[in-house]
Amino acid sequence: MADRTLFISDLDGTLLNSNAEISEYATERLNKLIDAGMNFTFATARKAESSLAIMKNVNLKLPIILLNGVCIYDPINNNYVQINSINNESLQNIFETQEKYNLHGIFNSIDENIVHYSILDKRENLIDFYEELSKDANINIEFYRHIYDGENWFLEIGDKSASKYNAVQFIRKAYDKVIGFGDNLNDIPLFKACDYCCAVENANPEVKKFAHEIIESNMNDGVIKWLLLNYGHGFDYLID
Numbered sequence: 001m002a003d004r005t006l007f008i009s010d011l012d013g014t015l016l017n018s019n020a021e022i023s024e025y026a027t028e029r030l031n032k033l034i035d036a037g038m039n040f041t042f043a044t045a046r047k048a049e050s051s052l053a054i055m056k057n058v059n060l061k062l063p064i065i066l067l068n069g070v071c072i073y074d075p076i077n078n079n080y081v082q083i084n085s086i087n088n089e090s091l092q093n094i095f096e097t098q099e100k101y102n103l104h105g106i107f108n109s110i111d112e113n114i115v116h117y118s119i120l121d122k123r124e125n126l127i128d129f130y131e132e133l134s135k136d137a138n139i140n141i142e143f144y145r146h147i148y149d150g151e152n153w154f155l156e157i158g159d160k161s162a163s164k165y166n167a168v169q170f171i172r173k174a175y176d177k178v179i180g181f182g183d184n185l186n187d188i189p190l191f192k193a194c195d196y197c198c199a200v201e202n203a204n205p206e207v208k209k210f211a212h213e214i215i216e217s218n219m220n221d222g223v224i225k226w227l228l229l230n231y232g233h234g235f236d237y238l239i240d
Contacts, residue, residue: 002038003037003039004174004175004176005039005170005175005176005177005178005179005232006039006040006041006062006171006174006176006177006178006179007038007039007040007041007180007181007227008040008041008042008043008065008178008179008180008181008190008194009041009043009180009181009182010042010043010044010150010180010181010182010183010184010187010190011042011044011046011051011054011055011153011201012044012045012046012147012148012183012184012237013042013181013184013203013218013223014181014187014200014203014218014223015047015184015203015224016054016218017041017218017219018218018219019168020056020148020150021054022054022057022110023041023221024157025221025224026221026223026224027057027058027080029224029227029228030058030224030227031057031058031059033227033231034059034060034061035059036057038227038231040060040063040227041060041062041063041064041065041066041170041171042055042064042065043064043065043069043140043164043167043180043190044064044065044066044068044069045066045067045068045142045154045156045186045188046066047067047108048066048073049098051064051066052064052075054218059078059088059131060075061076061106062171063075063171065080065121065164065167065171066081066156066170066225067078067108067115067116067156067158067162067166068142068156068162068186068189069084069147069149069158069162069163069164069189070083070084070112070115070159070162071083071084071115071139071162072167072170077180080105080110080111080236081134082167082170083110083111083113083115084115084158084159084161084162084189085088085113085115085159086114086115086116086117086157087137087138087159088135088140089138090126090138090159091114091152092138093133093221094117094133094157097129097133098119098129098179099220100103100233101128101129103119103121103126103129104110104115104119105118105119105155106119112187115154115155115158115159115162116150116157116158116162117157117158118154118157119129119154119155120146120149120152120153120154120155120238121152121153121155122151122152122153124169125146125150125154125192126143126153126155129155130134130155132141132162133157137160138159138160139158139159139160140157140158140159140160140161140163141155141156141157141164142154142155142157142163142185142186143155143156143185143240144175144184144185144186144204145184145204147183147184155185155205156182156186157158160204163190164186164187164190164191164193165189165192165193166193167213168180168190168194169193170194172193177195177196178193178194178195178196179194179195179197179198180193180194180196180197180198181197181198181199181200181215181223182198182199182202182203182207183199183200183202183203183204183207184203184207185204185206185207185217187199187203187207188206188210191210191211192210196212196213197210197211197212197213197215198211198213198214198215198223198226199211199213199215200214200216200217200220200221200222200223201215201216201217201220202206202213202217202219
């Protein structure tokens with residue numbers, strides 16, 4: 001594939017195993033591919049601290065997408081390339097609505113600006129909250145099952161422009177083609193922004209509908225094996 005192709009992977013449930021870790025197998029081979037010139041980054045619901053801790057042994061060279069597209073972070077220069085803040089009116093609406101339903105979420109801020117709201121609870125406890133807030137045209141809501149705790153769902157809110165879709169559009173300008181990897185409902189916007197999409201075998205059935213290809217599961221390092229087979233650069237000897 002051309003060097004102007006960008007590869008973007010989700011982390012949890014996709015690149016990471018069920019222990020929320022990237023395997024030694026994946027780390028070694030991913031570093032060799034990156035060092036050989038492959039353009040690789042990730043898009044995650046996680047914040048900078050936890051995602052960079054997990055990926056600390058990977059030679060990241062490109063900006064990463066965090067909090068489902070709320071912000072884009074440059075790990076080389078240790079600064080935010082883009083931040084989308086929630087407007088004050090929507091913040092007040094979120095606060096009042098969670099009080100109405102007796103819910104207690106977390107507001108996250110960057111540079112003293114609130115950029116993200118998240119709450120974890122059973123779907124039935126969040127559905128009315130979700131439907132009421134969905135009427136606010138100035139926010140973007142991601143609502144999906146927690147992959148490590150199947151009984152609970154995440155509801156995450158950012159500015160209307162904060163999504164994996166818009167974040168990919170922002171960073172893809174330097175590339176001719178973008179290929180994405182994902183597993184959960186919050187990866188559908190990522191897939192819609194990519195030219196070619198791969199869902200891991202363990203992906204949500206709805207996500208698989210948007211994929212061009214189903215690859216091996218996260219537990220079998222499906223993303224890395226696909227990259228080795230399709231990117232190449234003479235690393236056939238790395239394929240077990």
